Amino acid sequence: MxxxxxxxxxxxxxxxxxxxxxxxxxxxxxxxxxxxxxxxxxxxxxxxxxxxxxxxxxxxVPKAILTDQAAAMRRPLAEVMPNTVHRWCIWHIMSKIHEKLGKCARYQEFVNPLKERVYESFDPEEFQTRWAEFIAEYKLEGNEWLQSLHKESHMWVPAYVKEFFWAGMKTTQRVESINRFFDGYVNRKTKLHEFPQKYCMALDQRVRDELSADARCSKYLRRLVSGFKFEKIFQKL
Incomplete structure (x- = not known):
């Protein structure tokens, strides 16, 4: 020192x-x-x-919480926050598709249909039906990764968790957002004593971005998702 x-x-x-x-x-x-x-x-x-x-x-306590698939977090959260809805970060899961399935036959053919079944199934029943059809069509019954994900569908598939309020979030805000947080402020040549100052500058920018996002939120209409007429009513309200 x-x-x-x-x-x-x-x-x-x-x-x-x-x-x-x-x-x-x-x-x-x-x-x-x-x-x-x-x-x-x-x-x-x-x-x-x-x-x-x-x-x-x-x-x-929070009504809902997002984490990655870390097993070490699941039991403590269930014990400390039994009434909090726990959801896995879907971005972390979907980003592993190429790593886990890239060597499978017909990968290029089924990767988009897989994403479609995950993101566009309207309710759990529809997801289960479309998932079973997908597995059978592309002969993926023996894939252990897909099997493990299917057993935990309620933890990450949007159709299971859309009934809960998530404040527009479906991921843990992406790992790379932490890197972007420091873009333009910190690099490999940043000295130790410079880091706190650079961090504060980055944090100030994040605060300004949040205020700007709040201001924009009050000016623009939300995009319609389902196409149902009652959603149009909510949009106007």
Whole structure:
């Protein structure tokens, strides 16, 4: 911790905290006094975190939650939030299609029909019927990956979870969005002491984007999906 980037980064945190006492930071050192890791939370994120924590303390848990297929998360979520609808990120699943099925015969022929059955089935019964027809037509009965997905259809197929409110989300906002979050701010040459400042700049841009999205949301009509007349009525309302 003598000189160099580590001290410069700590000084940066001190300046951030001087301007806003809500900012939090902490660091751990090893036995020889070298920086092991560092944690900081900007003011806006900390306020949001406090709000969520108070909500949970008042038993106001989320009505729905999106995760990847990590088995380690499923049981704890069921125990801690038994009334919360748990859904898997469909983007993570569909992005594996080429990896899992790319070597199958007729892959190029069935990849789009597969996506169509997943995204365009209107209810669970229709999905099950179309899925069975798809498996039989392309002779994929022995594919273990498809079998495992089918057993957990209720966790990821839109037809099963569309009855619940998802605030327009169907993925965990895509892994690559984290990379895009830092585009133009951080690269491989960014120094350690520069990272907190660059992060704050990226976060400010995200806030501006959110405000802009909120403003646009009030100006434009939602796209019709089902084609039913009552949806047109809701669109006008």
């Amino acid at each position: 003598v000189g160099g980037d580590s001290v410069a980064m700590m000084e940066c945190f001190d300046k951030m905290q001087t301007g806003n006492q809500i900012v939090f930071h902490a660091q751990r050192l090893d036995e020889e006094g070298r920086l092991k890791d560092v944690l900081w939370v900007d003011a806006r994120s900390r306020v949001l975190m406090r709000t969520l924590w108070l909500a949970c303390m008042n038993n106001r």
